[in-house]
Amino acid sequence: MKIQESDVQLSATHEAKRSQSLEMTTEREFKRIFEHLALSTDEQRMSERQKLQALLQSLIDAILAAMDGKKCGENFAACEELPAEPAAARSGIEINWKRTVRETVSESEKTTVCGKGTVTTCDGRAIAFDYTLAMERNFNSQKVEEESGTVKLSDPLMLSFNGAACELTEDNICFDLNADGTPEQIPGMGKGSGFLVFDRNGNGKADDGSELFGVASGNGFADLAKLDSDRNGWIDEADAAFSQLGIWSGDGFGSLKEQGVGALFTSAVNAEFSLKTKSNELLGQIRAAGLYLSEAGEVGHMQQVDLAVSDLPAGPDHPEQGQKLAA
DSSP: EEEEEEEEEEEEEEEEEEEEEEEEEEESSTTTHHHHHTTHHHHHHHHHHHHHHHHOOOOOHHHHHHHHOOOOOOOOSSSSOOOOOOOHHHTTTOOOOOEEEEEEEEEEEEEEEEEEEEETTOOOOOOOEEEEEEEEEEEEEEEEOOOOOOOOEEEOOEEESSSSSEEEEEEEEEEEEOOOOOOOEEEOOOEEEEEEEEOTSSSSSSSGGGGBBBBTOHHHHHHHHHHOTSSSSEOOTGGGGGGGGGETTTTTTEEEETTEEEEOOOOOOEEEEEEEEETTOEEEEEEEEEEEEESSSSEEEEEEEEEEEOOHHHHHHHHOTTTTTOO
């Protein structure tokens, strides 16, 4: 397929709602302190209550900071100590606190991508299309837990071949995404989804993230547009790089021709959408949405997806590049 001219319009709408409530309780740990205060004089009680209140506030701030993954700036060693008691009674004043955090989360998100246009090929064929892609999710949970950690996101281009949005799975894959010689864990590709690969050396596989679009630059569509030699807004057979492009899916690697892809549109719209597991763990984040045309003239979805990347588990043996990891 060779595109002669085209007129394409893309639009997207995004709605997202999120509510979160945290309930924190402390039990028993401060009870003995209050019992001690009850035995103090009025003046001592007031002073000690103020010191205790400041200390409790510092502890609460530290707990909330830890939950958010932040470093607490409080220096507990610098807190003013409560008055000492005689040795016989000192064992009754223990600051051993325990926290229970109940978290309730409710999320809803909806993104709609619309596209329409006309395309004329060099052989005189006229293709008209008008499509809508709707993505929607809802999540509600109530749990008791403590969480901490860091997610690095890296964003290659993905294509889907089943009419739906690109999908990720919890079946992690060993892959050197940042092309530094050390493989990482990345989410697996859902059925009918695959990464767009620029097979520079022609070895029929994705060697590392340098052969994906957007991993280094953060803008996969801009990287793709650089291959548009005739500047018609499409990567098609008229572009020299077309024959070097392929799809890496769960079923292996195949050229665009083998996958039935006729042309890739180089423009996109912002269309954010979170890809998560059933337990609400982040797998990736769709950032932008575009399209491609199949050789049959049908519209397919091409999206820029930020992947949640983590280091491989420690151990002497690492799986091969592209190999699925055990759950």
